[in-house]
Amino acid sequence: MTVTVEPTGITPADVLAVARHDARVELSEATVAAMARSRAIVDTIEASGRPVYGVSTGFGALANTSIAPERRAELQHALIRSHAAGIGAPMPREVVRAMMLLRVRSLALGLSGVRPVLAQGLVDLLNHDITPWVPEHGSLGASGDLAPLAHCALVLLGEGWVLGKDGARMAAADALHGSGLQPLALAAKEGLALINGTDGMLGMLLLAVEDARHLFAMADVTAALAIEAMLGSERPFLPELHAIRPHPGQSDSAANIHRLLQHSAIMDSHRDDLAHAVQDAYSMRCAPQVAGAARDTLEFVRTTAGRELRSVVDNPVVLADGRVESTGNFHGAPLGFAADFLAIAAAEVGAIAERRVDRLLDVTRNRALPPFLAPDAGVNSGLMIAQYTAAGIVAENRRLAAPASVDSLPTSGMQEDHVSMGWAAAKKLRTVLDNLTSLLAVELLAGVRGIQLRAPLTPSPAGRAAVAAVRDCAGEPGPDVFLAPVIEQCRAVVAGRALRAEIEDAVGPLL
Structure with missing residues (x-):
């Protein structure tokens, strides 16, 4: 079956289908349009120069630190790398797949200010059976599941690890290359949007x-x-x-x-x-x-x-x-x-x-x-x-x-x-x-x-x-x-x- 992600969301049955039964995922045209409208607002704000958390500032306790325009993309990549700090055995494949689909759902609601290509990147991982290596320890459920989601996001950048077919971990870059996928480069706000939320625990x-x-x-x-x-x-x-x-x-x-x-x-x-x-x-x-x-x-x-x-x-x-x-x-x-x-x-x-x-x-x-x-x-x-x-x-x-x-x-x-x-x-x-x-x-x-x-x-x-x-x-x-x-x-x-x-x-x- 195919699960189509709409701007109105998905169902519990959709999550089970993707997590346990390898259903394919696609974004509807309405979803792509909703995300594009949301992204246009972020682009306008960034051009205006006014300070906005997660767009032109640091994160958490560094929220009052202003980030220069030329370093905002670097900020998003640094965020993913630093937050992918989990440790321990990998979470089961079904949990990671559920978590990725739920992050797609979150972005698809059109209130995160990210480009559609970001959600499509996660969809491609699901459809090519690329499962990020997400360690079991790291999340406090504080700003959601920051560390587990960061381990997923890191794979989009062509970094980090994925679960190999034999259960061992392999380099994400090799997995993307083997599936004909290219790493993504993040824009302002996008790193934060990939990791803030309750997707792991909800999955x-x-x-x-x-x-x-x-x-x-x-x-x-x-x-x-x-x-x-x-x-x-x-x-x-x-x-x-x-x-x-x-x-x-x-x-x-x-x-x-x-x-x-x-x-x-x-x-x-x-x-x-x-x-x-x-x-x-x-x-x-x-x-x-x-x-x-x-x-x-x-x-x-x-x-x-x-x-x-x-x-x-x-x-x-x-x-x-x-x-x-x-x-x-x-x-x-x-x-x-x-x-x-x-x-x-x-x-x-x-x-x-x-x-x-x-x-x-x-x-x-x-x-x-x-x-x-x-x-x-x-x-x-x-x-x-x-x-x-x-x-x-x-x-x-x-x-x-x-x-x-x-x-x-x-x-x-x-x-x-x-x-x-x-x-x-x-x-x-x-x-x-x-x-x-x-x-x-x-x-x-x-x-x-x-x-x-x-x-x-x-x-x-x-x-x-x-x-x-x-x-x-x-x-x-x-x-x-x-x-x-x-x-x-x-x-x-x-x-x-x-x-x-x-x-x-x-x-x-x-x-």
């Missing part, structure tokens, strides 16, 4: 929203499997019980779990058993309350990211009436708060999943399943250590759930005396979601093992689909096997869309 947040949306649905699937395997009750998930506490995420999660548990001989086997527990443990009965709260958090984050996607985050901005005004729109607080909030929610979805795994493995609480789901326990340890792994990941997620956005440090000679740490918040959110994938993989494996051990009772249609998906990598219950690759394959099942599609074919779309 990570948009990717995280998509990942969390899928994982929260899969959390309902793995919860239902565990509840079915432990002979839990479906009654706590009746819709009328959630209508009286009308949190939308809770109602959706409960509806999913209730639907997933239908048409199960395992559930039918104990529905009228007087010896059956009157109330299940909280990790089973309260699954929708926790997962639903996470869904509501995700909706807040999605709304916040959507607003940012429609926002002008450059500084200064070039208004249509000819004014150039400084703003604080580059401050990443809205995104930092949102990323921290979603990390807390996702950590708890994983934490309650681990509690169900522990219950499934405990012979005193799992309702007649063998210890650690090992048919020949003693000689075999079953999933004992898989739960250890899950517990360790839960502990790490708790540490990562501590908010980054409250940890401001002043910079730039106290000019930037409050920063958002939005980049750090979004980066650790990605780790929390990756960890959640692992936790749900362990619950998927444990739930399927428990269902298999209930044979000859047959599971729900969702359970049958899950058993079939896991059987390919884990087989049937039996002697212990090398477990790490099994868990890795279960991670792929959770992260992928195939199992969810099969379940939805059987029970209807999950909310």
Whole structure:
């Protein structure tokens, strides 16, 4: 597909298409015209000689330093070189591609005062699969993601590094030459316009929203499997019980779990058993309350990211009436708060999943399943250590759930005396979601093992689909096997869309 960048912006789906599916990018004629009009204003201001931040002055704490006309292009190049000061491992390709597209979007809004060739340069990098080497450390979310964006901008100048096909870094000049592209020379205001904004943290947040949306649905699937395997009750998930506490995420999660548990001989086997527990443990009965709260958090984050996607985050901005005004729109607080909030929610979805795994493995609480789901326990340890792994990941997620956005440090000679740490918040959110994938993989494996051990009772249609998906990598219950690759394959099942599609074919779309 092709994503066309309009002066009205782009959509979250556009970002995903370019970042993850290598969609081509093009600028519309209206976008080129809007940028040209904005640039004409900057040219007029520069010719007038009046001092304007970022055009004829230095930056940050040097904002009061006047720059002679003949040195203003040099100023822009020096800005990019000095700000490309990151360190550490490179950010993933999808993050950098999202960040570059979002910078194109920002320039295309026609309030940055740059030539269209600048946005086209970034488009060319995307379309030629040239991904700048952007180190993981460097952004405070202060004037946005200055250092990460500077590493992207440096490649436009034919300097810096890019990600090679083998993951190693190579010289940007070689990558441009190999693709038939020429380095750009910057004009006044353009260096600043390339690096001021929240594009890195927003890109990570948009990717995280998509990942969390899928994982929260899969959390309902793995919860239902565990509840079915432990002979839990479906009654706590009746819709009328959630209508009286009308949190939308809770109602959706409960509806999913209730639907997933239908048409199960395992559930039918104990529905009228007087010896059956009157109330299940909280990790089973309260699954929708926790997962639903996470869904509501995700909706807040999605709304916040959507607003940012429609926002002008450059500084200064070039208004249509000819004014150039400084703003604080580059401050990443809205995104930092949102990323921290979603990390807390996702950590708890994983934490309650681990509690169900522990219950499934405990012979005193799992309702007649063998210890650690090992048919020949003693000689075999079953999933004992898989739960250890899950517990360790839960502990790490708790540490990562501590908010980054409250940890401001002043910079730039106290000019930037409050920063958002939005980049750090979004980066650790990605780790929390990756960890959640692992936790749900362990619950998927444990739930399927428990269902298999209930044979000859047959599971729900969702359970049958899950058993079939896991059987390919884990087989049937039996002697212990090398477990790490099994868990890795279960991670792929959770992260992928195939199992969810099969379940939805059987029970209807999950909310």
